[in-house]
Amino acid sequence: MKGILRLAFKLLVNDNAKFTALIIGITFAVFLMVQMTSLFAGILNKSSSTVINIGAKIWVMDPAVQTIASSIGMPDYVLDAVRSIDGVSFAVPLYSGAALVRLRDGTYQAVSVIGLDDTTLYGRPKMKAGRIEDIYAENGFVAIADAEYRKLHSPVLGTDFKLNDHRGVVVGIASVASSGLFGTPTLYTTYTRAIQYVPPTRYTTSYILVEPKSPADVPRIKAAVASLGYVAYTRKEFMQRISRFYKYETGLGTNILLMTLISFIVGLSISGQTFYTFILENLEKFGALKAIGAKRHELIAMILFQATFTALTGYGLGVGLCVGSISLARLRIPDYAAIITYGNLGLAFAMVIVIAALSSYLGVRRVLHIEPFDIFRG
Amino acid sequence: MSPLAIDAHGLDKWFGEGDARTRALSGVSMQARFGEMLLIVGPSGSGKTTLLSVISGILRPDAGTVLIDGVDLWQQNDDALAEFRLKRIGFVFQDYHLFGRLTTLENVAIPLILKRRDWDDALEQARRWLEVVGLQNRANLPPVKLSGGEQQRVAIARAIVSEPDLLILDEPTASLDGDTGRIIIEFVKHKVLNAQRAIVVVTHDSRIFDYADRILHMEDGQLRSIDDRSGK
Numbered sequence: 390m391k392g393i394l395r396l397a398f399k400l401l402v403n404d405n406a407k408f409t410a411l412i413i414g415i416t417f418a419v420f421l422m423v424q425m426t427s428l429f430a431g432i433l434n435k436s437s438s439t440v441i442n443i444g445a446k447i448w449v450m451d452p453a454v455q456t457i458a459s460s461i462g463m464p465d466y467v468l469d470a471v472r473s474i475d476g477v478s479f480a481v482p483l484y485s486g487a488a489l490v491r492l493r494d495g496t497y498q499a500v501s502v503i504g505l506d507d508t509t510l511y512g513r514p515k516m517k518a519g520r521i522e523d524i525y526a527e528n529g530f531v532a533i534a535d536a537e538y539r540k541l542h543s544p545v546l547g548t549d550f551k552l553n554d555h556r557g558v559v560v561g562i563a564s565v566a567s568s569g570l571f572g573t574p575t576l577y578t579t580y581t582r583a584i585q586y587v588p589p590t591r592y593t594t595s596y597i598l599v600e601p602k603s604p605a606d607v608p609r610i611k612a613a614v615a616s617l618g619y620v621a622y623t624r625k626e627f628m629q630r631i632s633r634f635y636k637y638e639t640g641l642g643t644n645i646l647l648m649t650l651i652s653f654i655v656g657l658s659i660s661g662q663t664f665y666t667f668i669l670e671n672l673e674k675f676g677a678l679k680a681i682g683a684k685r686h687e688l689i690a691m692i693l694f695q696a697t698f699t700a701l702t703g704y705g706l707g708v709g710l711c712v713g714s715i716s717l718a719r720l721r722i723p724d725y726a727a728i729i730t731y732g733n734l735g736l737a738f739a740m741v742i743v744i745a746a747l748s749s750y751l752g753v754r755r756v757l758h759i760e761p762f763d764i765f766r767g
Numbered sequence: 768m769s770p771l772a773i774d775a776h777g778l779d780k781w782f783g784e785g786d787a788r789t790r791a792l793s794g795v796s797m798q799a800r801f802g803e804m805l806l807i808v809g810p811s812g813s814g815k816t817t818l819l820s821v822i823s824g825i826l827r828p829d830a831g832t833v834l835i836d837g838v839d840l841w842q843q844n845d846d847a848l849a850e851f852r853l854k855r856i857g858f859v860f861q862d863y864h865l866f867g868r869l870t871t872l873e874n875v876a877i878p879l880i881l882k883r884r885d886w887d888d889a890l891e892q893a894r895r896w897l898e899v900v901g902l903q904n905r906a907n908l909p910p911v912k913l914s915g916g917e918q919q920r921v922a923i924a925r926a927i928v929s930e931p932d933l934l935i936l937d938e939p940t941a942s943l944d945g946d947t948g949r950i951i952i953e954f955v956k957h958k959v960l961n962a963q964r965a966i967v968v969v970t971h972d973s974r975i976f977d978y979a980d981r982i983l984h985m986e987d988g989q990l991r992s993i994d995d996r997s998g999k
Contacts, residue, residue: 392880392889396873403868677864680825682853683881684846761825764860 397691410663411699418656419707426733429645431726435570437628442565443512445598452620455634462592474613476606481506484583485595491551501575504583519561531561533575535568536724555586661748668752680761692752700745772965773799778831791817793988802962807969809985823935857926861938865910872906878929896924916947936968
């Protein structure tokens with residue numbers, strides 16, 4: 390069979406024009422599919438950046454919250470009630486809000502403000518410069534050195550600014566695992582300072598971060614929180630909720646899905662049509678092979694091999710092109726929201742297999758129907 | 768080995784259905800002996816290509832039997848039949864049907880590759896047959912770079928590379944000028960035909976009749992006469 394597949398390989402690649410068209414078709418389709426889904430994965434990842442960065446196991450919030458930015462304040466008693474739930478190791482408040490910062494040159498910049506529990510500083514970022522304890526100093530803020538950091542004019546330790554007419558001082562520079570979706574820099578401070586500096590609503594606790602005593606306590610905690618009229622999500626559930634919002638309630642998911650489907654159809658059309666033409670042009674030759682003594686399964690193997698080889702080569706090139714383009718984009722736009730995940734790659738691979746299967750199915754049908762007698766009849 | 772390369776009896780073949788149903792072969796019986804070159808001739812539509820296809824295991828007859836070297840061809844299933852053709856029968860098609868994307872050498876090696884021979888061994892054996900047909904210096908060219916006569920010789924090399932007992936040629940001179948056609952048929956007669964092989968040629972070309980040992984004349988799907996020239 391090795392020799393027969395080698396024959397199939399030579400028949401395929403020696404037809405330069407068709408082989409190139411096939412490869413371009415599949416590469417282009419894979420590039421678009423992976424690019425689209427990576428962009429979406431990047432957006433979803435960034436939309437949950439605070440959840441990822443803070444790292445709490447359980448998040449308690451108002452049931453109407455759909456994204457991290459749309460927090461709804463909860464009264465203080467909820468924190469006390471959550472702390473009293475059996476199975477809770479500890480629970481701390483978290484403030485999450487937005488504010489305008491006036492920089493030294495007089496320009497304004499929107500920022501996200503995260504207020505960490507004063508006692509524990511639970512969810513603190515990883516410090517790159519300065520000490521986390523300095524966050525307790527007067528007007529102390531920790532700036533996050535992510536892709537948006539330069540929008541604060543890349544502050545250093547001691548750089549000051551105005552936040553709602555309160556003076557703020559950068560006492561530390563830290564890093565986080567994921568930067569946010571909306572392109573705003575992030576400042577960390579204490580919970581108390583956050584609710585002093587950012588105009589508060591009646592209720593100030595955005596989220597309550599809970600550490601369960603054991604994973605087995607999670608269902609009990611969720612039930613107890615629900616009885617208070619609030620909702621408790623595990624980190625994964627909260628991220629899924631945010632993802633669902635962007636997927637189904639913003640139109641973003643539908644558009645990306647449509648684009649991915651269009652990429653698939655374009656790839657299928659180009660590759661299917663070209664492969665079918667390739668088979669048609671070689672139909673008499675396949676008939677001659679049949680007459681000489683090639684068996685059905687050998688002809689099927691030849692066609693499947695040709696389709697699979699083309700699909701895998703195009704897949705590899707498409708993924709490579711996508712990685713290259715995302716890397717290039719990141720050089721220009723450090724915060725470019727695109728992540729190639731195994732899921733993206735798997736989806737594109739599955740679609741490429743479908744393209745190969747449909748293309749080869751059409752080819753196999755034609756080849757199996759050609760009668761060697763037709764070759765004699767011309 | 769049976770004394771008869773082909774022993775066909777009572778072959779019937781119909782095409783089409785209803786009013787369009789036509790009889791392409793009508794009770795045809797014929798034999799071919801090892802060591803002879805048999806020509807099947809007749810006007811267009813006389814059934815000679817149908818007969819060629821039936822006796823070479825390509826087209827199943829509606830009635831009748833075909834024994835090739837004593838083996839009942841049409842008692843075999845499709846895969847066994849394909850295997851039989853691959854091992855025992857060589858084909859030279861009217862339009863050659865060479866693969867333009869392969870080299871001449873690779874084209875000749877195709878039957879050996881289908882027989883699962885090692886790629887390099889197959890090419891080596893194909894090279895020897897290219898030498899026999901005088902095209903060793905064309906081995907690495909694609910067939911499209913060759914003349915019609917050269918392509919025909921490549922097709923013959925491909926047909927005999929696995930050393931079949933029966934060689935089938937369909938209008939081998941139809942696409943060639945008179946001299947080239949004569950050279951090809953002389954080559955087949957003197958270099959390819961041997962005591963262990965029978966050659967069956969379907970042709971319109973009366974210029975090659977002189978090379979035949981016997982000529983079967985067909986008309987309206989029936990065998991009209993047999994012209995035995997072996998003793999001439």
